[in-house]
Amino acid sequence: MEPRKMIDADRMAVMIQRLAYQLVENYDNFNDVVVIGLQPRGTVLAKRLHTLIQEIAGNTSIPFGELDVTFYRDDFRRSEEPLTPNTNSIEFLIENKKVILVDDVLYTGRSIRAALDALTAYGRPAKVELAVLIDRRYARELPIEPDYTGEAVDTRAHDKVKVQWSEKDNEDCVWLLTVDVKK
Secondary structure (H helix, E strand, C coil): CEEEEEECHHHHHHHHHHHHHHHHHHCCCCCCEEEEEECCCHHHHHHHHHHHHHHHHCCCCCCEEEECCHHHCCCHHHCCCCCCCCCCECCCCCCCCEEEEEEEEECCCHHHHHHHHHHHHHCCCCEEEEEEEEEECCCCCCCCCCCEEEEEECCCCCCEEEEECHHHHCCCEEEEEECCCCC
16 A cells, blocks of 8 residues: 555644534534534544534533444444444433534445434434545445535545544544555
8 A cells, every 4th residue: 555645734624623614604503413423533523623613603512422333334244353342422312403423534425324323322313414524425335425524535446545633643634545456
């Protein structure tokens, strides 16, 4: 794999700030809104967006949660290795709430489908919107599209997009890992 840095820390910060402002512009207040990050890597973006939204909107009571979809995935029974789920941390009901679901990369749409299934354990939301940092837009396997996108990128199916977070990886950036496919 040949890595190429697509997005550096400065550009990533601008993208996250823009996502936060778009969310604030689309909601008059956040009284009936919750922010939920998809485990494991969507939670970092969700925490940052949650913090920025609270600062910009002046509302510090917006509920925040973390959702694991391990056992809702359609491929979890195919794994030969035992799966280790992340923790769910949703201390509120989402019944009749507007849910902002957050993930780092949208690719096939399968993780988001699993997240929609997992959310129903916490109630029936009034609405679910999807915010992602990176949308790999030409590889969807399901009819799922983001409502808020940091950046849409065109990649080949065998390439990988890796978001690094300073909280986990000591650096904010997005890498494109190009796989050399022999014909």
